[in-house]
Amino acid sequence: MQYKVLKWLSYASCVIMLLVSFNGVVVTRTGSGLECGREFPLCHGKFVPGTTIGSLIEYTHRLTAGIAGLLALVTLIAFLLWARKRRDFQIYAGVMFLFVVVQAIMGALAVVFSQSAPIMALHFGFALIAFASALVLALSVRRAGNLEARQEPPAEHRMSKRARNLTVFSAVFTYAVVYTGALVSHTELAKFAVVLHIASAMLLVLVLLLGHMAIRDYGQISDIRKLGIIVVALIIALPLSGVLNLVVLGSEYYMFAPMLHTLITDFLFAFLCFMSIRAWELSRIPAGEKSSVGLKKAVRA
Structure with missing residues (x-):
């Protein structure tokens, strides 16, 4: 219960x-x-x-x-x-x-x-x-x-510190890009817009690299593989939703596009955070050691 x-x-x-x-x-x-x-x-x-x-x-x-x-x-x-x-x-x-x-x-x-x-x-x-x-x-x-x-x-496979650091950095960098985007939306300053476009391009490459690594190098870890697929799908959808924002600007759909863009952004950052936590756990566990504790056993009877 x-x-x-x-x-x-x-x-x-x-x-x-x-x-x-x-x-x-x-x-x-x-x-x-x-x-x-x-x-x-x-x-x-x-x-x-x-x-x-x-x-x-x-x-x-x-x-x-x-x-x-x-x-x-x-x-x-x-x-x-x-x-x-x-x-x-x-x-x-x-x-x-x-x-x-x-x-x-x-x-x-x-x-x-x-x-x-x-x-x-x-x-x-x-x-x-x-x-x-x-x-x-x-x-x-x-x-x-x-x-x-x-x-x-299940037996957990160790993740390298390099993979862990890349995952954590991706989450932190995503937050920085999101903050820059929020700042642009409230200021509409050209210099911030330029910085945002450059940072967004870097984020796209970074997350694609992370997803490729998760699928290719750690595909045997089920949740890491799934998270890799999810973040790749989200990072591809993110710029497309940004373009949609420009396309529907001034139309009756102007509310739908930013909500979709926000939805993708929220989930991208959140899944990267969860992936960072899992990567941190797996980087500290010897291969084959069973690391997880079931919630029901941890719940006080």
């Missing part, structure tokens, strides 16, 4: 964090950031906003962020109580809670004081970390449950 609660809490957290990110895109694209005035948490002095579309969009974003914060807190407490032997799960839940709270505070400060470009970019970047933490938690819980169902964890 406790295992099922933890599993579904991790899944629900992942979904709500993604909704927060989506709502943020809608707020930015519609220019609804100040539709509730410079007040927080009230909207023009009321708990329930007016009937204007802009105020409803902004208030929905605030409401979703609030629900995300409460769910993250409940998830953290549940893992602290019921998965005491899985310190890694507790860390993922803690990071998720920390960053969803931080990004909410930054969003509130941006409304009350000013919506400067660096603050809004950080607001998006912290929301991205919160989602990545939620997805890492959900994937880790799912993996632990699958290992438990098999009774015995």
Whole structure:
């Protein structure tokens, strides 16, 4: 019973964090950031906003962020109580809670004081970390449950430190590119756009190299191979969604394209984070040693 609660809490957290990110895109694209005035948490002095579309969009974003914060807190407490032997799960839940709270505070400060470009970019970047933490938690819980169902964890093959470092660097570099992209969307400065295009091209090559290495050199490790395929598919889709943004600019589909671009970006960074964690684990394990601990055994009876 406790295992099922933890599993579904991790899944629900992942979904709500993604909704927060989506709502943020809608707020930015519609220019609804100040539709509730410079007040927080009230909207023009009321708990329930007016009937204007802009105020409803902004208030929905605030409401979703609030629900995300409460769910993250409940998830953290549940893992602290019921998965005491899985310190890694507790860390993922803690990071998720920390960053969803931080990004909410930054969003509130941006409304009350000013919506400067660096603050809004950080607001998006912290929301991205919160989602990545939620997805890492959900994937880790799912993996632990699958290992438990098999009774015995499979023998793990060691990954080299070089492969591990490339994976971690790819995740960090992806975050840097995403932050630059968020900064460009809020400033529209040409010099930042040039930097973004160069960085995006480098990221494309880097992730393609990482995916090729994961599939060719570590294809015997099932989850590393699958993660390699996923990140390659996402990095190919990312520039295509960027082109779609330009194609539909000014049309009735202008909201769909940035949401798709954000979806791909969020999942790319999150899967790279999970891949980095797995690469770190595998780089520290002698070949053939069984490293994973099933979640059900770690849950307090």
